[in-house]
Amino acid sequence: xxxxxxxKETVVCTGIGLxxxxxxxxxxxxxxxxxxxxxxxxxxxxxxxATVENIVATxxxxxxxxxGSSIRTVEHLMAAIAGLNIDNLYVEVDxxxxxxxxxxxxxxxxxxxxxxxxxxxxxKQYIKIIKTIEIIEMDRYIRIEPSPFTAIxxxxxxxxxxxxxxxxxxxxxxxxxxxxxxxxxxxxxxKDVTNLKEKGLGRGGSLENVIILDDxxxxxxxxxxxxxxxxxxxxxxxxxxxxxxxxSFIGHVKACRSGHRLNTxxxxxxxxxxxxxxxxxxxxxxxxx
Numbered sequence: 001x002x003x004x005x006x007x008k009e010t011v012v013c014t015g016i017g018l019x020x021x022x023x024x025x026x027x028x029x030x031x032x033x034x035x036x037x038x039x040x041x042x043x044x045x046x047x048x049x050a051t052v053e054n055i056v057a058t059x060x061x062x063x064x065x066x067x068g069s070s071i072r073t074v075e076h077l078m079a080a081i082a083g084l085n086i087d088n089l090y091v092e093v094d095x096x097x098x099x100x101x102x103x104x105x106x107x108x109x110x111x112x113x114x115x116x117x118x119x120x121x122x123x124k125q126y127i128k129i130i131k132t133i134e135i136i137e138m139d140r141y142i143r144i145e146p147s148p149f150t151a152i153x154x155x156x157x158x159x160x161x162x163x164x165x166x167x168x169x170x171x172x173x174x175x176x177x178x179x180x181x182x183x184x185x186x187x188x189x190x191k192d193v194t195n196l197k198e199k200g201l202g203r204g205g206s207l208e209n210v211i212i213l214d215d216x217x218x219x220x221x222x223x224x225x226x227x228x229x230x231x232x233x234x235x236x237x238x239x240x241x242x243x244x245x246x247x248s249f250i251g252h253v254k255a256c257r258s259g260h261r262l263n264t265x266x267x268x269x270x271x272x273x274x275x276x277x278x279x280x281x282x283x284x285x286x287x288x289x
Contacts, residue, residue, distance in 0.1 A: 001123060001281070002085075002123070002124045003119045003120055003121065003122065003123060003124060004033050004034070004087040004088060004119075004120040004121075004122045004123070004124050005085055005086055005087050005088070005117050005118065005119055005120060005124075006030045006031055006032075006086060006087065006088040006089060006117075006118060006120060007028060007029075007030050007086065007089065007112055007115040007116065007117060007118070008030065008115050008116030008117065008118050009030070009115045009116060010027060010028065010029040010030070010115070011027070011028050011111050011112070011114060011115040012025065012026065012027045012028075013025075013026050013099070013101070013107065013111055014026070014099065015099025015100060015101045015107075016099060016100060016204040016209070017072070017073065017095060017096070017097035017098070017099060017100065017203075017204050018061070018073055018097065018100035018103075018186075018202065018204045018205055018209065018210075019060065019061065019072060019073065019097060019200075019201045019202060019203060019204065020072070020095065020096060020097045020203060020204060021203030021204035022095050022096075022097070022204070023095075024093055024094065024095040024097060024098065024099040025093065025094045025095075026077075026091070026092070026093050026098065026099055027090075027091075027092040027093075028089060028090070028091055028092075028111065028112065028115065029089070029090040029092065030088075030089070030090070030118070031088035031089050031090045032088060032120075033087075033088060033120045033121055033122035034088070034122055035088040035089075035090075036049055036050065036051070036087070036088060036246070037049070037050035037078070037081060037086075037088070037089050037091065037243075038050070038089070038090050038091065039064060039071045039074070039091045039092075039093065040090060040091065040092040040093070041069050041071060041092075041093060041094075041096070042092050042093065042094045043094050043095060044069045046066070046067060046068075046069035047066070048064045048065065048066040048069060048070070048071055049066070050064060050074065050078060050091075050243070050244055051244055051245075051246055052244040052245060052264055052267040052268050052271065053268075053271075054066050054244075055244065055264045055268075056070060057070075057072075058259070058260035058261040058263075058264055059201075059260075060196070060201055060202075060260075061073040061074075061075060061260065062074050062075045062078075062240070062241055062244075062260045062263075062264060064244075070096060071093060071096060071097065071098065072096055072097040072098070073097050073098050073100065074098055074240070075236075075237050075240030075241055075260065076098070076100070076101075076103075076104065076105045076108065076186075076236065076237075076240060077091065077098050077105070077108050077240070078239075078240035078241070078243040078244065079105045079181070079182070079236050079237070079239040079240035079243065080105040080106075080108035080109045080112060080182065081108075081112070081243060082239055082240065082242070082243035082248065083105065083109065083174065083177035083178070083181065083182060083239060084109060084112055084113075084117065084174060084177070084178075085117075085174060085248075086112065086117065087120075087124060088120065100186075100204060100205075100209045100210075101209065102185060102208065102209055103185035103186040103187075103209040103210050103211070104182060104183050104184055104185045104186070104233070104236070105181070105182040105183075105184075105236055105240070106178075106182040106183045109177075109178055109182045123281045124248070124281065125247050125279055125280070125281045126247055126248050126249065126250050126279070126280045126281065127245060127247045127248070127249045127250065127251075127270065127277045127278075127279065127280075128249075128250040128251070128277055128278050128279070128280040129144050129145065129146050129147070129249065129250065129251030129270075129276065129277050130146055130276060130277055130278055131146065131273075131275070131276035131277075132144065132145045132146070132276075133266065133269050133270055133273055133276055135262060135265055135266055135269060137262065139256075139257060140256060140257040140258055140262060141254075141255070141256050141257075141258070141262075142253065142254070142255040142256075142258040142262045142263065142265075142266045143253070143254050143255075143266075144249070144251045144252065144253045144254075144266060144270065145251060145252045145254065146251060146252075147250065147251050147252035148250075149171065149172070149250065149252075150171075150172040150248075150249060150250055150251065150252075151169065151170060151171050151172065151252045151253070152168075152169075152170045152172075152235050152238055152239070152252070152253045152254075152255070153167070153168070153169045153170075153252065153253070153254045153255070154167070154168050154170075154231055154234050154235050154238065154254075154255050154256075154258075155167045155231075155255070155256040155257070156230065156231045156234055156256075156257060157256075157257060160189075160213060160215075161216060162213065162217070162218065162230070163213075163230055166228050166230060166231035167231065168228060168231045168232055168234075168235055170235050177239075180232065181232055181235055181236050181239065182236070183225050183226075184225065184226065184229045184230075184232035184233040184235075184236050185209070185210070185211050185225065185229065185233060186209075186210055186211070186233055186237075187210060187211035187212070187213060187229075187230055187233065188202070188205065188210050188211070188212060188213070189212070189213050189214075190212055190213065190214045190219065191214075191215075193205070193212075207219060207220050207221075211224070211229065211230070234255075234258075237259070237260065237263065238253065238255060238258070238263050241260055241263035241264050241267060242263065242266075242267055244264065244267055245267050245270060245271070246271075247279070249270070249277075250280065251277075253266070
């Protein structure tokens, strides 16, 4: 049996928005049991609950919106929250985007760990998958299958010498998340930079927060944190997007070339197919995201 968890003390960090290029202040504060994750736009005096129903855009990041207010690029922070089994949290920002930090989830993990984590008084509930749910679109697919534990298998295959046919199998535990997934950084292609900026995106991107690839190699002088950092980051994104479910899940997600749109589409499909899962509350802490 696992009880819900929140952080111990309020913690703050600042950074740049990947797409807006604006300086952002982020504040994480404890929240009561059964609150969930609530984003607060301090500059708009508005609240947005982190649920898949509030997804309003998935182009190059996951964006939540409610009542005319939105918050962009939530996936890395949501991955850190899920990876550390945090259930209730207030997330206050003074702009329209979560800061990108170094392009991974690790700075958020570090922030949460510095705050400390406390157990609360309500039992944590889970979505336990009992029948497969699958979405296929051309050469991309994502599915979730019944499993006694939480796992993700991701296959990526880009037309690039460093990105073709990478595969990563992730079995959830806090230790595995912190060591194997959280430090993996986001990546992009040099050839797409101009196009992104013409769309008003990527204004805060740099070699400090994105792995940039040209036609053959990466431009970042420090190199990669893992030889397969790219596919690990795709797992990170998937964890963050699946964290928009109202409950953590028990099942095995298998994905090939999926991105934020397919990830969140699967989360929405899970909620729509109520006959394919059951609610569970008495399981071991280390088997659920």
